[in-house]
Amino acid sequence: MFPLAYQPGEIGFCDFTRVKRVAITLRGQPFPHLLFHYRLAWSGWAYGQIVHGGESFVALSEGLQNALAACGGVPRELRTDRLSAASRNRDGSYALDITPRYQALCAHYGLSPSRNNRGVAHENGIVEGPNGHVKRRLEQKLILRGSCDFEEPAEYGELLAEVFSALNAPRQRRYEQELEHLAPLPAFRFADYERLTVRVRSTSTIEVRQVIYSVPPTLIGRQVTVRLHHDRLVVFLGSGWVCQLPRAYGAAGEKRAWCIDLEHLIDGLRAKPRALLHCRYQRHLFPDQRWWEFWQQLLAGGERDGAARLMAEALYVAVRVASFELVLAFLEQAQRRQSLSLSALQQRFRVPPRCPSLPDPVIPQHLLASYDHLVPAAALTGGGSGPAAAAQTTQAGAVSQPLAAAGRAG
Structure with missing residues (x-):
């Protein structure tokens, strides 16, 4: 009802939003995530990044600080919705409702925090409306790419950065003008x-x-x-x-x-291969679905202990000697030829032999009398432990630190 106007450097908005109309996957697996979106009200300059998990304080802290760093300056006010990471959402004074960590974050950057009224999202229309623009552009990028599947989150992040770069291009001049009115960044980041x-x-x-x-x-x-x-x-x-x-x-x-990172556990698994049969997180020891299916074939086609020894050795070779793809290709080929065996695997990849366990070291016990040369002769001949003996030891030039009784030595 009331058109709003903002001054350069006056206020920035931030929000979390969910990508709903496309299904992003990583190596074929669903990738649940959010997008963090920051926007300057006057120039419309925007920043966005991927957020794992939910609307946590660490996600808010990292996203906001990355946005301010990318922008190069700090506005006077930061506006959010009713983020639980920023406020407890109780009735009463906002100053008392704000969480201590969010208050400390804003104080570190000299930001004045504010929020919209509960259930009135249009009060943050500066960022709520552009959320839809960002997601539509992202969807178009994915259509042109021909796939919503990525190898790593960083690859997805690069595509998202291209979306925001295209959004910021027509606003570059106003952004440069607004940048002159932004406060400088502090010397250090706040803990994210x-x-x-x-x-x-x-x-x-x-x-x-x-x-x-x-x-x-x-x-x-x-x-x-x-x-x-x-x-x-x-x-x-x-x-x-x-x-x-x-x-x-x-x-x-x-x-x-x-x-589970197999790199951490592979040496222990090689030493105790039968653990593979009943490990609680057995499925997570295999790098992908192909390895898991091959393991199921081994279990169904032969003796379980032998299958465990073979698979533990194959995983060891893939981690320490070759690669998962190369080792799995050999296993599948050898199985088709009916020549799969533990010795064939070791010969193919020239696996070094296991280090033999070292025997427990035998350390001969020295005689307590070997300490005698450390004690002044006067202390040995004087005897006793009373004041007279102590005085005699002092006159002989012994150290002032008291000596342990002979029965406690060693």
Whole structure:
């Protein structure tokens, strides 16, 4: 009813939106995700990126900071809808309703936060309307591409970046004018992750948000720090970086989900191949559907223990020696020729022999008398442990630190 006008650098809008009319897949598997959309009200300059999972604070923090960095400046106000990541959505004062983390994020960039009224989405029309424009352009890009399937999220992200680049092209002049009215970026980014402390289990796994992740076996029993992003986990031991894992999200109704990297567990699996038969996350040890189907054929066509030894060795070769595609091609070809065996696999790829287990070292116990040369002669001849003996030791030039009793040595 009331036409609105904004000043350069006055306000930016951000929102999450879902792609509904096309089904994006990664290597043939559904890819549930959201799009984060940021837009300057005066110039119409926009930024967008893929968000894994839901409308979490870490997704909001990363998306907003990436948008501000890409823009090169900060407006005076940031407008959102009723994001649970930003406010508790209770009745009363907005200043009291805003979450401490979102308040700290806005304070770091000098932003004044605001939101629309509950259930009145058109109050954020500056970004709500263009959400549809972005998704229509994305759909057209996918039609021209001829496929909605991608190898990696980064490939999908590049296509989305092309969409926003085309949207920003006619607004370039106004954006440059508005850029002069934006506040400068701070020297450092605000934390766009959650910090968790977990202990690595004896199974070389950690559990984060009801998802089991494998980690290097050298961490078993250690307490590690996890930086939890919306799309990845970064694991630290103390202050040292250890590894980065893709973040997984369980399906609705699942109590547990698994994210297993065979690189972490392959040496243990090769040492105990029968574990492959009854492992709780057996399906997740295989890189794709073809490997899984071949494993099912081995189980149906022969002796189970032999099948487990062969498959564990094949996975080891694929991880350590060759590639998954090359090893699977050999297995399928050998099976057709009825010449598939463990020895044939090892000969084909020249697999190095397993390292023999080293015997426990034998360390001879030294005599307690070997410590005598460390004790001043006066302390040995004086005897006793009272004040007189202590005074005699001091006169002889002994160290001031008290000596342990002989019965406690070693």
